[in-house]
Amino acid sequence: MINHTSPSFFIGNIPITGRLILAPMDGYTDSPFRSIARKFGSSYCVSEFINGIDIAHGHPHLSNKLTFSDCERPFAFQIFDDSPDRMLNAARILQRRVPDFIDLNMGCSARNVSNRGAGAGLLKDPKKIGRIVESIVKALDIPITAKIRLGWDETTLNYIEVSRILQESGASLISVHARTRRQEYSGSANWSAIGEIKNSVHIPVIGNGDVKSVEDAKHMMSQTGCDAVMIGRAAIGNPWIFAGTQRDEQTEEERFRVLQEHVDAMVNEYGSKIGVVLFRKHLTRYLSGYLVTSEIRQEIYSIEDREQLLDNVRYRLSLTKL
């Protein structure tokens, strides 16, 4: 595990140590996964995005998204919405749960989010972004940060304008997934745009997009000068990345130890059956590199009991390594 000592940068007055951060991923980065990533060295944690409408009107699964533990700190709730008033309301309500800061989602490319003007949809209206951030910064006494993309599409690349507006409105940090809304996850991330943003603002800039290893993270930082790197997809089933290694470098015992810690944390969080079922998507990644045929996968995926799951996985890990 990495033991960082002096701060690498600050979010407002919050010292941040280390330069690798687990990216928020809806459906994956719940409190159990974030806690494990933080333990391995993720510098801070951000919740899955939370809909401002759900904060205002309630939602059956909202309470899961609001759970976090002290070991995740510094911790931020992330809000998405298209309405400045609802975003302000959500930020006020979430502040009562004592996060260290609040992150505003201005990068989600999902159609049902961005087409309603939320997430990356906000990039179409930089002035609205300024109003949203200014009002929340004024109303709250914790730092406000934002996560953006480069623009709506290749003809409207407004990341420099948006970044300057964010800074002028009082945002304490910008994370940037270096793609446009139109690209969604296709093509490759444009890291040089991260460097342009870093040269245009004085608040910390977190680079994000296509980082698959610690070497990639180092390249992104040296190429762009960004303060830290967010890692999303490459961290699923691979929390070791925050300690500077990779899943493939681990012994079977270590893979099994962390996998078990993860499933136990999920059982603890959601109860035994739902915890095991929700863990399946992580399991696929933990077992990546092992001979898991579709029959075996189906067999493992039909298990709803923790002991049975772990026995089966233990067997796969020790006997069927490629």
Ligand SMILES: Cc1cc2nc3c(=O)[nH]c(=O)nc-3n(C[C@H](O)[C@H](O)[C@H](O)COP(=O)(O)O)c2cc1C
């Ligand atoms: C399944 C999934 C869910 C995501 N959910 C969120 C989210 O809730 N909030 C957010 O800001 N970004 C979200 N993202 C985007 C990631 O944070 C990140 O910007 C993107 O995956 C690019 O980084 P990567 O190449 O390291 O994966 C999500 C991405 C994925 C794949």
